Every structure is written in C-alpha cells, then in structure tokens.
Amino acid sequence: MLPTSTPSILQHNLRRETLPTSTPSMLQNHQQPESSPKRPSIWQRRVPSAPAVQAVDSKSGLALMWFRTDLRTHDNPALLAAARHPELVSLYTWAPEPEGEAAPGGAAQxxxxxxxSALSRSxxxxxxxxxxxxxxxPAQEVANICQDWGVQTVYxxxxxxxxLAKADKILTETLMRQGVRVESFPGYLLYEPDLVQMDAKGSKGHWGTLMPFLSSxxxxxxxRRPLPRPTSLPPSPPSSVGGSLQLVDLDLTAHGQGALTDRGTSILQAWPGFDEETALAEMRTFVGGSRLRNYEEQRGRADLPENPNSKLSAYLRWGQLSPQDIYWEVKKTGLSEEVVxxxxxxxxWRDLAYFQLNAFPEMREKPIRTHYAKMAWSQDGQMLSKWQQGQTGYPLVDATMRELWSTGWSQQNMRMLAASFLTEFCNIDWVQGARWYEDNLVDAxxxxxSMMWQNAGRSGIDQLNFVISPDNGQSQDPSGDYVRRWVPELTDLPDKFLHRPWEAPPEVLSAAGLQLGSNYPERCIENLSEARAACTAATLEMRRLVADTQWNDKDGYDIIVLPDGHVSKVFTRKDLRLTKDGKPAPATRSISADSDRGGSRRWGNAGRRGQKDQAGGTTKLPRHALPEGTSQPGCSAKEQLWTMLKQGGSANAIDLDSDSEV
Known part of the structure; x- marks a missing residue:
C-alpha cells in the first residue's frame, strides 16, 4: 500500500475537485473570457490499466457515490475511488424540475x-x-444526506x-464549506471539452468542425483504457437503512409527451436488455462480428433483417457503456483504419457536440448563426402533427417516425431524412423537431x-449542404422491407410504387387494399420542388436582412462570433449566398461534395468532393461592433460531412452510428 503522502495514481490522472464553469458567452458579456487555468491533461499519457489503478491508499469514513449518467459498475473511476472507504452509500436522485424542458423525456425515462433497476441489482x-x-x-438533497448520515467524501x-456543470460546482463549494470532501472524475466522454484547444485564428473557417476537432x-x-469492475463494495451504514424510495415511487415516465403504458411496453420489447452486462455483450457482438467490418457499405440500409448499426447509443447515453469501452474494443480487433x-x-462526433455546447450553452433553442433567429418558419401545426405521427403520406418519413415512437430509436440516415423533410420541405423550425426527438429517443x-438539428436547420456550425429526398428509397430501403415493417398499410403494394404510392394506378391500389386518404393519408405536400423553393426563398429573405451587415461577408458567407471574441466566416450553401447588395453571390469553390449519396436526391448546389472552401479565416470583432440585444455567440464552418456520412447523414441523436440524433 502506498504511503498516505504519496498521490494516488487514480487521483493524479482522473480526479479534479473543482469543477469547470461553463464557457462564458462573448455576446452576453461583451468581453473576452478569462482563459481556463492550465492543468496537466489527463490525456497526455496513457493511464495505467486496472492493477496499477487499484494500488492506492485506502480512505477513511463514509463515502457517498452519486450516480447520474454513469449507471455502471465497470469503468467507473468515481466508484473505484469510493470503494476504498470502509462504508459506502450509493445514491441516485431523480430531479427533473431544475432542468426544465431539458430534463429526460418520456422515452428516455x-x-x-x-x-x-439493473444498476441496483449490480x-x-x-x-x-x-x-x-x-x-x-438535488444539490440540497445531497447536502442534507451528507449532514444527516455523516458523509465525509462525495464522489x-x-x-x-x-x-449542470455549474450546479455541480455550486454543490462542491457548498459541501466543502460543510467540511465534506468532493472528488469528481471524467467518465462520460473521451476528451473533456475544456481540455481540447482549438485555435480560432488558424481554423480558416473550420473552427468547431469534426476534422480540426479530431486533430486537437x-x-x-x-x-485512457477502461477500468475494472470492483470485486466488492463496502457495506452501507445502518443509518441508510430505510432511507430509499422504491423505484416506482420516482414516478418515472410521468413526465413528457411519450408517457404511455402501451408505448412503454413496445419500447421494452424492442431492446435486448437495459443493464451493463447486456451493453457489453451487444458491443462485443457488433465489434467482433460482420457488422463492423461491413459498416461502411451497409450502415445506410434500414431494410436488412439485422440492423447494420451498433445500436449502442442508449447505453452510451445512460453510461452503461463508456466511450472508452467502445474505443478500445475496436482497437483490439486489429482491423485497418480504413475499415473502422x-x-x-x-x-x-459525440465529444464534438459537447465541445460546441460548452461554447454555445443556448444552442438547444437559439441558432448559433444568431441572425437565423429572424427566419420566417411555417406555423402550420397540422403539418407538424402529421410529421410527428407518421402520417405525412411519404412512406419513408412515416416509417422512421413510427419506428421512433415504437422503439425510441431510429438509425442515422432515417433520422436525417426526417429532419430534412421537416426543415427543408415543410419549412418548420428545427427547434420543433429537436424537442420531439428529445422526448421520443431513448438515447436523447x-x-x-442540438448540434445535429442546428445543422439540419441551417443555423449550426456545420450547415448541411444536402437535402434528402423523401420519396426515393433506393439507398435506405431497396427491398422495401423497412416501409412494409413500419407502414403495414402498404404491405401489398408492389415495390415500384412502395415509396411513391400516389403514382400507383387505381387498379394497383385496389388490389393492394389501399385507398389514399382513407386507410393511408394523401401526401401532405403535393409538389416537393415548389415546397423546397419556398423554403429556400424564406431563408434568402432572412439573409437579405443582414446582407449588408457584418454577419455576411463579401462572398456571401455567414459570419459568426467565436467564444474567444474572434469572428469567422462559416460554410454557407451556395444557393443561400448573397452579396452585400442582396444579390446571388458568384460561385466559389465549396468544401462539401456534390456526388449523389446512395440515391439521396441533391436539392441544393454543392462543390465536388475534396474541394476546400476558400472563404476561411477569422478576425477579431471589436466589442463595440456587437449588435445590441444579441445574446448567443456563434461557431464555425461546414467541414467534410460527406467523407464521414456516405450513406445518409444524421441529424440528431447519437446513435453511435448516427452522428447524432435527430
């Protein structure tokens, strides 16, 4: 055992007592934020694996392990540290009120x-x-427990x-004033947001996009490598006996739009299990089998008998898997970089989303390109309802929305298709879509x-440069099995008309037992081209309002404010670029691709794959130049989404296989 004066290996590499505050908003404060204090990066060298981590000094007194989004016993650095005490209380607090609308939705509950329930058994x-x-x-609850039960250290x-980071910082300060020690650990991401350094000046318009972030x-x-599961845990003190509610008393699923008993049953039946053992088994099956090897070619297929995606996103969301688990499991395969x-x-992508959220704390509801708040979105509530319920009359859209409701999940490119339909054809605010998915994804x-819905709504750092056609299933559903699974009304329709039933002759509809407008809805949009043009026109009208301001550069690119006070032009779709006098901007080379992605129809204009945007660069924005009333900063440019998402993109969730989840 190490002497008590020797720093614990686990403490040195993982613990940080003072939690970071959120990144100040430049547009809120009108001044450059103080730089974060320098401290050793936990990623600068590989953390020793299990045996070395356990060779630490023991602790005295009662410990409290506070579980939140780390619902596992393996690879849990906080639990390993707490296990060194002679007594341990393991706590979970359900407190949705402080988070407001950002609290877990019905499906997630x-x-x-x-x-x-699974964690309790473990x-x-x-x-x-x-x-x-x-x-x-929850902070007051933890403080009260510490006082009532004599807790000496909280982990x-x-x-x-x-x-939430701010709330944890306040709690830490409160407990330390009470004489309670607080030890916090990383465990939810591969790289903590405040450790990743991105140079705005050298970003050339790509600050906050994937490839520069990956390089950083x-x-x-x-x-670090995954940590072991404790072989045993200390007993709970007698004072904690009778201090717990029953799980049913938490009244989970009582909040949110998806809190229906029959829906709960369908979601439960859609998944193999909800415990960390199942999560690890599913991970190993995916990584060790053919799906990882065929991922690049098959991940866009929604119609295969076994989904080609990992479906590990919910286990990551609730911490039953750590990202380190997956990262190192993939490394163990020895497969080439090209394959994995x-x-x-x-x-x-998942880490990048948290990097962006820390830079723009209001990005859940406010556009990163702040001037996009002036966008004139459609207020058609009936159209929104049809989209939510899978009653649009477009089979691919309806299939993915029904799958979402029934299982709490859909794969990457189907989420993107639904997002594209809502924002690019219905012209409905991306915030409405984001809220619906928040409430209906188990991995929300x-x-x-927020990152992916912002991109789908054209206001994010990585403005999407494509629109997926809702009536072409060549890429996602070539066999038609996906639509037939989730839209059974169309089961007997021939493949030729399955994704476009309105084109079927009356005798074909009759033979299939289908009556449009009766047992399957008519299309909610009859002319996709006109709807698309109207959406583009509305976006251009919004951009004309700022065409002659500092938010539009001479080549027609949007300008945003970075967290350090610099401004940067960001990728802007060619058909949305305007000169300073509000006219269409001359064509410039684009950083995204123009090649057709697996049958997805390209509605916008794009450059060719591999061409780089020449409009990069950042400048410092004088404080006095910030517009009055602006409360949200911006980020950076459109990067190489095409090389990442060859088969249908993703807009919102992170399914490990979606770049995020819509």
Missing amino acids: IWLNEAL LESLGSNLVLRRAHD FCRRYEPW CRKLGEP QTFERRLF DIAVN
Missing part, C-alpha cells in the same frame, strides 16, 4: 427506469445498495452540460441532438 451483487431519492433540488463523474483531440494522446474509421469517429442527448 422508460429506459432510465429499467437502467436503475450493486447488490457487490455488497452495496442503491438509495433512490426524489428531489426538486461523482462529471457532467458537461454547462448548466489526437494531440492529447489516446483515451467512420464508426470510430462517431465517438468524436441534449448536446448531440
């Missing part, structure tokens, strides 16, 4: 309910018990939503969901 197998509490103020894994992460070294690159980068993640 169904998952959470099962995950907590802890019991190790000799501990899970204490459940319902709280309106938890860090959260990275700015408002690589400079920090490889992620796209799948592996999904983990970095505020950071990833």
Whole structure:
C-alpha cells in the first residue's frame, strides 16, 4: 500500500475537485473570457490499466457515490475511488424540475427506469445498495444526506452540460464549506471539452468542425483504457437503512409527451436488455462480428433483417457503456483504419457536440448563426402533427417516425431524412423537431441532438449542404422491407410504387387494399420542388436582412462570433449566398461534395468532393461592433460531412452510428 503522502495514481490522472464553469458567452458579456487555468491533461499519457489503478491508499469514513449518467459498475473511476472507504452509500436522485424542458423525456425515462433497476441489482451483487431519492433540488438533497448520515467524501463523474456543470460546482463549494470532501472524475466522454484547444485564428473557417476537432483531440494522446469492475463494495451504514424510495415511487415516465403504458411496453420489447452486462455483450457482438467490418457499405440500409448499426447509443447515453469501452474494443480487433474509421469517429462526433455546447450553452433553442433567429418558419401545426405521427403520406418519413415512437430509436440516415423533410420541405423550425426527438429517443442527448438539428436547420456550425429526398428509397430501403415493417398499410403494394404510392394506378391500389386518404393519408405536400423553393426563398429573405451587415461577408458567407471574441466566416450553401447588395453571390469553390449519396436526391448546389472552401479565416470583432440585444455567440464552418456520412447523414441523436440524433 502506498504511503498516505504519496498521490494516488487514480487521483493524479482522473480526479479534479473543482469543477469547470461553463464557457462564458462573448455576446452576453461583451468581453473576452478569462482563459481556463492550465492543468496537466489527463490525456497526455496513457493511464495505467486496472492493477496499477487499484494500488492506492485506502480512505477513511463514509463515502457517498452519486450516480447520474454513469449507471455502471465497470469503468467507473468515481466508484473505484469510493470503494476504498470502509462504508459506502450509493445514491441516485431523480430531479427533473431544475432542468426544465431539458430534463429526460418520456422515452428516455422508460429506459432510465429499467437502467436503475439493473444498476441496483449490480450493486447488490457487490455488497452495496442503491438509495433512490426524489428531489426538486438535488444539490440540497445531497447536502442534507451528507449532514444527516455523516458523509465525509462525495464522489461523482462529471457532467458537461454547462448548466449542470455549474450546479455541480455550486454543490462542491457548498459541501466543502460543510467540511465534506468532493472528488469528481471524467467518465462520460473521451476528451473533456475544456481540455481540447482549438485555435480560432488558424481554423480558416473550420473552427468547431469534426476534422480540426479530431486533430486537437489526437494531440492529447489516446483515451485512457477502461477500468475494472470492483470485486466488492463496502457495506452501507445502518443509518441508510430505510432511507430509499422504491423505484416506482420516482414516478418515472410521468413526465413528457411519450408517457404511455402501451408505448412503454413496445419500447421494452424492442431492446435486448437495459443493464451493463447486456451493453457489453451487444458491443462485443457488433465489434467482433460482420457488422463492423461491413459498416461502411451497409450502415445506410434500414431494410436488412439485422440492423447494420451498433445500436449502442442508449447505453452510451445512460453510461452503461463508456466511450472508452467502445474505443478500445475496436482497437483490439486489429482491423485497418480504413475499415473502422467512420464508426470510430462517431465517438468524436459525440465529444464534438459537447465541445460546441460548452461554447454555445443556448444552442438547444437559439441558432448559433444568431441572425437565423429572424427566419420566417411555417406555423402550420397540422403539418407538424402529421410529421410527428407518421402520417405525412411519404412512406419513408412515416416509417422512421413510427419506428421512433415504437422503439425510441431510429438509425442515422432515417433520422436525417426526417429532419430534412421537416426543415427543408415543410419549412418548420428545427427547434420543433429537436424537442420531439428529445422526448421520443431513448438515447436523447441534449448536446448531440442540438448540434445535429442546428445543422439540419441551417443555423449550426456545420450547415448541411444536402437535402434528402423523401420519396426515393433506393439507398435506405431497396427491398422495401423497412416501409412494409413500419407502414403495414402498404404491405401489398408492389415495390415500384412502395415509396411513391400516389403514382400507383387505381387498379394497383385496389388490389393492394389501399385507398389514399382513407386507410393511408394523401401526401401532405403535393409538389416537393415548389415546397423546397419556398423554403429556400424564406431563408434568402432572412439573409437579405443582414446582407449588408457584418454577419455576411463579401462572398456571401455567414459570419459568426467565436467564444474567444474572434469572428469567422462559416460554410454557407451556395444557393443561400448573397452579396452585400442582396444579390446571388458568384460561385466559389465549396468544401462539401456534390456526388449523389446512395440515391439521396441533391436539392441544393454543392462543390465536388475534396474541394476546400476558400472563404476561411477569422478576425477579431471589436466589442463595440456587437449588435445590441444579441445574446448567443456563434461557431464555425461546414467541414467534410460527406467523407464521414456516405450513406445518409444524421441529424440528431447519437446513435453511435448516427452522428447524432435527430
């Protein structure tokens, strides 16, 4: 055993007592934020694996392990540290009120309910018990427990939503004033947002996009290796006996639009399990089998008997898997970079979403391109309702929306298709779509969901340069099995008309038992080209309002403010670029691709694959130049989404296989 004066290896590499505050908004403060204090990066060298981590000094007194989004016993650095005490209380607090609309939605609560039950069983197998509490103020609840039960040290894994990180910082200060020690650990991401350094001046218009972010992460070294599961846990003190609610008393699924008993049943039946053992088994099956090897070619297919995607996103969201688990499991295969690159980068997309959220804390509802708040979105509530219910009359759209409702999940390119339909054809605000997916995804993640919906709504850092046609299933559903599975009304329709039933002759519809407008809806949009043109016109009208301002550069690119006060032009779709006098801008080379992606129809104009945007660069924005009333900063440019998402993109969730989840 190491002497008490020797720093613990685990402490040195993982612990940080003072939690980071959220990145200040430049547009809110009108001044450059103070730089974060320099501290050793936990990623600069590889963390020793299990045996070395356990060779640490023991702790004294009662420890409290506060579970949040780390519902596992393996690879949990906070739990390993807490296990060194002679007594341990394991706590979970359900407190949706402080998070408001950002609290877990109905589908996520169904998952959470099962995950907590599984965690309780895992802890019991190790000799501990899970204490459940319902709280309106979780910080006060933890403080009260510490005082009532004599807790000496509180352990938890860090959260990275700015408002939650701020709450953790306040709690840490409160507990330390009470004489309670607080130790927090990373465990939710590969790289913590405040450790990733991106140079705005050298970004050339690509600040906050995937490839520069990936490069910055690589400079920090490889992620640490997964930590072991404790062989046993200390017993709980007698004072904690009877101090827990029953799981049913938390009243999970009582909140949100998806809180329906029959829906809960369908979601539960859609998944093999909700415990960390199932998560690890599913990960190993995917990585060790043919799906990872065929991922690049097949990930866009929604019609295969076995989904080609990993479907690990919910396990990541609730911490039943760590990203380190997946990263190193993939490395163990020895497969070439060419084979695993796209799948592996999904983990970095996830980290990037939290990097963006820390830079722009209001990105859940406010556009990063702040002037896009002036966009005149459609207020057609009936159209929105048809989209939500899978009753648009477009079979591919209806299939993915029904799958979402029934299972709490859909794969990457189908989420993107639904997002594209809502924002590019219905001209409905991306915020409406983001909220619906937040409430109906079991893996709903505020950071990833917001990042990808922003991009789909044209206001994000990576403005999407394509629109997916909702009536062409060549890429996603060539066999038609996906539509037939989720839209059974069309089961007997011939393949030729399956994705476009309005083109079927009356006798074909009759033979299939189909009557449009009766047992399957008529199209909610009859002319896609006209709808698309109207949406583009509305976007151009919004951009004309700022064409002659600092938010539009001479080549027609949007300008945003970076967190350090610099301004940068960001990728702007060619058909949306305007000169200073509001006229269409001359064509310039584009950074995204123009090649057709697996049958997805290209509605916008794009450059050819591999061409770089020549409009990069940043300048410092004088404080006095910031517009009055602006409260949201911006980020950076459109990068190489095409090389990453060859088969249909993703807009919102992170399914490990979607770049995020819509």
